[in-house]
Amino acid sequence: MKPLKIDPERPFGTRECPACAMDVPENNNRCPICGYEFPNPTPRQKHMKLWGAILMLILFIFVMLRLF
Ligand SMILES: [Zn+2]
Structure with a gap:
């Protein structure tokens, strides 16, 4: 080895x-x-993931409002 x-x-x-x-x-x-x-890229990626989740939630609420 x-x-x-x-x-x-x-x-x-x-x-x-x-x-x-x-x-x-x-x-x-x-x-x-x-x-x-160099700025640390790790917290930024976490931030991006969080924003993606929030965006999906907003989209989901929008779709639900259109259904009713
Ligand atoms: Zn340099």
């Missing part, structure tokens, strides 16, 4: 820093070059 080694030359996921256009590893929340802080 070989230990899993992460190759720094080929990172698993990178995103481009909007400030200096440098490829920053996905798990790095701060750009090592210019210090730009």
